[in-house]
Amino acid sequence: xxxxxxxxxxxxxxxxxxxxxxxxxxxxxxxxxxxxxxxxxxxxxxxxxxxxxxxxxxxxxxxxx
Amino acid sequence: xxxxxxxxxxxxxxxxxxxxxxxxxxxxxxxxxxxxxxxxxxxxxxxxxxxxxxxxxxxxxxxxxxxxxxxxxxxxxxxxxxxxxxxxxxxxxxxxxxxxxxxxxxxxxxxxxxxxxxxxxxxxxxxxxxxxxxxxxxxxxxxxxxxxxxxxxxxxxxxxxxxxxxxxxxxxxxxxxxxxxxxxxxxxxxxxxxxxxxxxxxxxxxxxxxxxxxxxxxxxxxxxxxxxxxxxxxxxxxxxxxxxxxxxxxxxxxxxxxxxxxxxxxxxxxxxxxxxxxxxxxxxxxxxxxxxxxxxxxxxxxxxxxxxxxxxxxxxxxxxxxxxxxxxxxxxxxxxxxxxxxxxxxxxxxxxxxxxxxxxxxxxxxxxxxxxxxxxxxxxxxxxxxxxxxxxxxxxxxxxxxxxxxxxxxxxxxxxxxxxxxxxxxxxxxxxxxxxxxx
Numbered sequence: 001x002x003x004x005x006x007x008x009x010x011x012x013x014x015x016x017x018x019x020x021x022x023x024x025x026x027x028x029x030x031x032x033x034x035x036x037x038x039x040x041x042x043x044x045x046x047x048x049x050x051x052x053x054x055x056x057x058x059x060x061x062x063x064x065x
Numbered sequence: 066x067x068x069x070x071x072x073x074x075x076x077x078x079x080x081x082x083x084x085x086x087x088x089x090x091x092x093x094x095x096x097x098x099x100x101x102x103x104x105x106x107x108x109x110x111x112x113x114x115x116x117x118x119x120x121x122x123x124x125x126x127x128x129x130x131x132x133x134x135x136x137x138x139x140x141x142x143x144x145x146x147x148x149x150x151x152x153x154x155x156x157x158x159x160x161x162x163x164x165x166x167x168x169x170x171x172x173x174x175x176x177x178x179x180x181x182x183x184x185x186x187x188x189x190x191x192x193x194x195x196x197x198x199x200x201x202x203x204x205x206x207x208x209x210x211x212x213x214x215x216x217x218x219x220x221x222x223x224x225x226x227x228x229x230x231x232x233x234x235x236x237x238x239x240x241x242x243x244x245x246x247x248x249x250x251x252x253x254x255x256x257x258x259x260x261x262x263x264x265x266x267x268x269x270x271x272x273x274x275x276x277x278x279x280x281x282x283x284x285x286x287x288x289x290x291x292x293x294x295x296x297x298x299x300x301x302x303x304x305x306x307x308x309x310x311x312x313x314x315x316x317x318x319x320x321x322x323x324x325x326x327x328x329x330x331x332x333x334x335x336x337x338x339x340x341x342x343x344x345x346x347x348x349x350x351x352x353x354x355x356x357x358x359x360x361x362x363x364x365x366x367x368x369x370x371x372x373x374x375x376x377x378x379x380x381x382x383x384x385x386x387x388x389x390x391x392x393x394x395x396x397x398x399x400x401x402x403x404x405x406x407x408x409x410x411x412x413x414x415x416x417x418x419x420x421x422x423x424x425x426x427x428x429x430x431x432x433x434x435x436x437x438x439x440x441x442x443x444x445x446x447x448x449x450x451x452x453x454x455x456x457x458x459x460x461x462x463x464x465x466x467x468x469x470x471x472x473x474x475x476x477x478x479x480x481x482x483x484x485x486x487x488x489x490x491x492x493x494x495x496x497x498x499x500x501x502x503x504x
Contacts, residue, residue, distance in 0.1 A: 008205070008208060009205075010205045010206055010319060010346065011348070012319065012346045012348050012375065012377050013348060013377045013406075014375065014377050014406050017377060017406040017407060017436070017437075018406065018436060029201055031198045031201055032198055033198075033229075033231075033260065033262055034232050034262045034263050034293060034294075035260060035262060035263075035291055035293045035321070036293070036294070036321055037201055037202075057404075057406070057436075059344065059346065059375055060205065060206075060208055061208050061210065061211075
């Protein structure tokens with residue numbers, strides 16, 4: 001089962017594009033300036049089959065199995 | 066195996082606990098965690114980083130010197146200091162500059178911003194006190210646990226710069242940010258955070274140099290850059306370090322839709338070791354990045370230089386170009402990584418080097434990875450001596466062999482982009498002068 005450390009996520013979206021099962025999504029972070037900050041969320045964690053692809057692709061090291 | 070750590074590490078940790086006392090809880094916790102990670106990595110005997118020459122970080126003290134007095138003007142620097150900062154492109158008269166920010170050892174001693182609405186420059190220490198939302202930005206793009214050095218720099222940094230360009234503000238003149246190292250065995254570890262709101266534009270000249278009286282030290286830094294929609298940031302790192310200096314500037318950038326990030330790195334000195342691998346995430350649609358390093362490997366320098374781009378934005382474009390001229394007994398490794406996740410991506414990687422000595426060594430490590438059939442990634446790498454054919458052509462036009470070689474090297478290294486004309490002309494002069502010294 002995949003585990004996410006949200007405080008390390010940079011919202012790059014690599015996990016969303018890598019996961020063949022659609023486990024991940026992105027949600028916007030509210031900040032008082034006009035930069036679009038997003039963070040990864042586990043939208044469908046039950047679909048995860050622990051293949052580990054996302055772990056290797058996450059540049060922020062925010063994902064682990 | 067667990068290594069015994071020097072008692073001085075505990076003293077250092079206690080010093081920073083006290084120093085951090087006035088900061089918000091999130092910042093204190095982040096830095097404390099970084100120090101814990103550093104301690105764990107140090108106990109396990111891990112090297113400074115995955116790449117680059119290994120050395121003992123604790124030989125250097127990040128909090129060594131006393132506070133310096135603030136300057137009224139950059140012209141108030143001593144003659145030797147002025148010569149040093151001029152060697153990296155800093156204009157002490159501040160002509161054709163948006164503003165200046167000078168850090169001597171660990172203290173910011175001068176800061177001046179020419180009248181310009183919408184550009185904020187301050188120290189990171191004051192910025193985290195002013196803006197609680199910075200917790201969403203600080204120490205994210207360069208992960209604290211990336212390696213032992215990033216943990217060290219995140220946990221023990223002092224000074225640096227917070228630069229915030231507001232929406233639609235487009236500055237043509239460069240902002241000069243200078244880090245001057247003056248004290249032996251200091252670890253100068255500034256933290257730099259740049260926020261560029263949509264459709265803004267800023268050119269940063271980040272110059273790092275040592276005083277000629279300082280025989281050895283460590284210059285490291287962590288720089289995180291957020292480029293908003295349609296914004297343009299050019300970040301120029303100009304270094305001049307001599308033997309006895311280790312250099313570790315770490316840069317991470319995130320670029321939104323239609324944004325552009327350009328980085329130029331030049332080392333004109335001959336540091337004992339330098340390791341640099343800026344990593345850019347092209348997240349937005351049609352975002353763009355160019356990472357350019359052009360440098361001389363001289364003396365017994367050990368240089369591990371390159372950069373990486375991760376493409377997660379559809380239609381994003383990026384280029385990593387590393388060019389070096391290597392002589393004496395220098396060891397140079399040039400790395401490049403391109404990783405394509407999104408459709409319509411185009412990336413190019415180039416590692417080229419001219420080798421002038423049989424005792425020198427150059428290795429190139431291009432690395433392309435694509436998870437997207439629609440992406441196009443290419444690379445070229447070349448290591449060799451100056452081609453005789455080119456030399457003979459120029460010599461047939463009346464040049465001496467040395468003049469011809471110097472002209473070829475100048476042309477080979479003339480790859481900087483995004484610089485305003487005065488800075489570009491200065492840089493060309495610098496390359497020309499250093500090329501002349503090699504031959």
